[in-house]
Amino acid sequence: MHSVASFDIRYRQLLDAAGIPTGEWPGFAHDPAQLLAMYRMMTLCRVFDTKAINLQRTGRLGTYAPCTGQEATHVGVGAAMQADDVLFPVYREYGTQLWRGVTLAGIYTYWNGDERGTWFDGPRQDFPWCVPIASQMPHAAGAAMAFKVRGQARCAVAYIGDGGTSQGAFYEALNAAGAQALPLVAVVVNNGWAISVPVAEQTAARTLAQKAIAAGIAGIQVDGNDIIAVRAVMEEALARARNGGGPTLVEALTYRLSDHTTADDATRYRPAGELEAAWQREPLLRTRHYLQAHGHWSDTQEAALRADCQAQVDAAVSAYQALPAASTDSMFEHLFAQLPHDLQAQQASARHYAAHKG
Amino acid sequence: MAKLTLVEAINLALAHALQNDPDVVLMGEDIGLNGGVFRATAGLQQRFGALRVQDSVLAEGVIAGMAVGMAAQGLKPVAEIQFMGFIYPALDQICNHMARMRNRTRGRITLPIVVRMPHGGGIHAPEHHSESLESLLCHHAGLRVLCPSTPARAYGLLLAAIRNPDPVIFLEPTRLYRLARQEVEDDGVAADLDCCHLLREGQDVTVVCWGAATHDVLQAAHTLERESIDCEVIDLSSLSPIDHNSILDSVARTGRLVIVHEAARNCGVGAEIAATVAERGLYHLHAPIRRVTGYDTVMPYFRLEHDYIPSVTRIADGIRETVQA
Incomplete structure (x- = not known):
């Protein structure tokens, strides 16, 4: 017997948990303005997220999927993308969406049970949140196919969670994208937990990045709490995809510092001490340590940033709460370009009963 | 005017759509050089190229799911599922996404997709090749489901389905593919939808x-x-x-x-x-x-x-x- 193929999974980290650079930094990381822009967005995500949980607890928002702990992955991916790339999110990657122009009020509107939150004033072609796990992956491969058919230098970026990598659609999409050399970058946000099931019970694979190998595409693991490494890895993968080099699977190692959703209680299943340890590696603090150690940031600026984020979030809360109620007609209006005849009668009935419910 | 079988009429409608609308893209298993297992796409890849008439990987879920992503970019995918008995892996995409996307984005993302597939039995096919599963699809809001019974109707309805801005499931009775011939004019005229x-x-x-x-x-x-x-x-x-x-x-x-x-x-x-x-x-x-x-x-x-x-x-x-x- 002899070896017919061998593979290697590389790991990238450029800023460690203490905020110390650990490798050769890419160009953007030498520009403090770019680092500060990403740090500000991560902070906005944290403030937005905290407020969302509070809104849910006080009955002003539906079940909500928090993002705390994963901001570096989300913002780093957003910062690496071009405006005309297309995003296929799961449901907690607000940092990427906000970077691309989705509004805070829009996100609140969605989680308040209202489809109008998916209108996306900024990135008009980005897909809405995708609840059936992994089913967004073939959509991204399809958009990438459209870019290929039309000869456009654009990329599709799809998110998926660690649990999502157990789904067939995840592998099928990677396989199809590899076979047809499509400009797709898939980001596995490995936050350790698929609701209550840890990664070690989800798969025997030592890394999730190695799932790229079976699809014949590039796979890499990155410290998902290190925004510099995430953006660097994404920029390389996107450039390769844009130049016809095919898809990449990026596994970002992070941690879900929150519950799965506001309907979940992670204390039921997470081992003692794990959460506290994870807080030591969280993404905002290490970025701030670096910025302050190098004179790019101060406590005064931090306080001002927090106040500014709070004001933005408060304004967004006012905006979504001031939105007029969705019309009963709207559940019929957007089913088809032209509503079939029999549905018109059902629409009239729904309108009648809605008018009398008060 | 040519006398055509139903499968030839489908081929004619597909060729007409490919010829007249650069956004139309065909996808499916074995539809390229092989022309599809029933030859519905015979000759089309040779005529329009491998990007317009694509051999898909062997995964129905990814065919339907990629059609969603392609249509959201403004293409008009016409996807073939090889037999209706193989629709199940595609149902997640058809029911959860194709049928719902216009509604859940309030009309921002619309999906002009046709999913074609052979329907029904009577041709001595292997197991799982003869199913009539229209109820699965008719139960879902946001889909149109069509089933032609003659070559001329197949031509007109397929063009109507391709031009429709919403997803359409197009069921092709296998027993009729080559049962009878009928004069079909290649006039590009679409049949009316939503009527019997x-x-x-x-x-x-x-x-x-x-x-x-x-x-x-x-x-x-x-x-x-x-x-x-x-x-x-x-x-x-x-x-x-x-x-x-x-x-x-x-x-x-x-x-x-x-x-x-x-x-x-x-x-x-x-x-x-x-x-x-x-x-x-x-x-x-x-x-x-x-x-x-x-x-x-x-x-x-x-x-x-x-x-x-x-x-x-x-x-x-x-x-x-x-x-x-």
Whole structure:
């Protein structure tokens, strides 16, 4: 017997948990303005997220999927993308969406049970949140196919969670994208937990990045709490995809510092001490340590940033709460370009009963 | 004008769409050089290239899911599922995404997709190749489901489906692919959607059917003519939405209704038609509504498939009993 193929999974980290650079930094990381822009967005995500949980607890928002702990992955991916790339999110990657122009009020509107939150004033072609796990992956491969058919230098970026990598659609999409050399970058946000099931019970694979190998595409693991490494890895993968080099699977190692959703209680299943340890590696603090150690940031600026984020979030809360109620007609209006005849009668009935419910 | 089989008419419509709309892209298993297992796409990849007529990887879920991503970018994918029995892996994409995207984005993202597939049995095919699963799809909001019964109707309906801005499921009766020829003009004229078609006028009983069953119903109607039973035959054609008004108008004239379909009876499309006539046309009825359908069993392997599919005799018996009731 002899070896017919061998593979290697590389790991990238450029800023460690203490905020110390650990490798050769890419160009953007030498520009403090770019680092500060990403740090500000991560902070906005944290403030937005905290407020969302509070809104849910006080009955002003539906079940909500928090993002705390994963901001570096989300913002780093957003910062690496071009405006005309297309995003296929799961449901907690607000940092990427906000970077691309989705509004805070829009996100609140969605989680308040209202489809109008998916209108996306900024990135008009980005897909809405995708609840059936992994089913967004073939959509991204399809958009990438459209870019290929039309000869456009654009990329599709799809998110998926660690649990999502157990789904067939995840592998099928990677396989199809590899076979047809499509400009797709898939980001596995490995936050350790698929609701209550840890990664070690989800798969025997030592890394999730190695799932790229079976699809014949590039796979890499990155410290998902290190925004510099995430953006660097994404920029390389996107450039390769844009130049016809095919898809990449990026596994970002992070941690879900929150519950799965506001309907979940992670204390039921997470081992003692794990959460506290994870807080030591969280993404905002290490970025701030670096910025302050190098004179790019101060406590005064931090306080001002927090106040500014709070004001933005408060304004967004006012905006979504001031939105007029969705019309009963709207559940019929957007089913088809032209509503079939029999549905018109059902629409009239729904309108009648809605008018009398008060 | 050429006399074409139903599968040739489908090929003609696909060629017309590819020729006249640069956004139309065909995708599916073995549809390229091989031209599809029924040859519905024969010659099209050679003519339009491998990016317009794409051989997909062997995964129905990814075919349907990629169609969603392609359509959201403004392409008009026409995806082929090789046999309807293989639709299940694609249902997540069809039901959760294709059917819902316009609604859940309030019209921001729309999906002009056609999903074509062979439908029904009667051609001595392997297991899982002869299913009639239209009910699975008709139950979902946001989809149109079509089933042509003649070459000319297949040409016009397929062009209408491709030009429609919303997803359309297009069921092609395998038994009819090469059963008969009909003159089909390659005029690019799309048929009307959301309506049924009167195949035969009659006074005694309305018979509603679709797909391959229409041919058996017409034969039964011909037989019953000798017994002075005058059948009105309606080709439903659009299984979702159903043109209930035309059926009710017919039943108001004949006073009797028989529904014939190859799919299983339980929760079949026939039940929806019967329920609607009971709700809105009961007082026109002189006899109970009758359904002549496939049985609520597994679609048998081909040695027994003709015991399952409603035969001309079984259909004629059902109509006769209804008229004599």
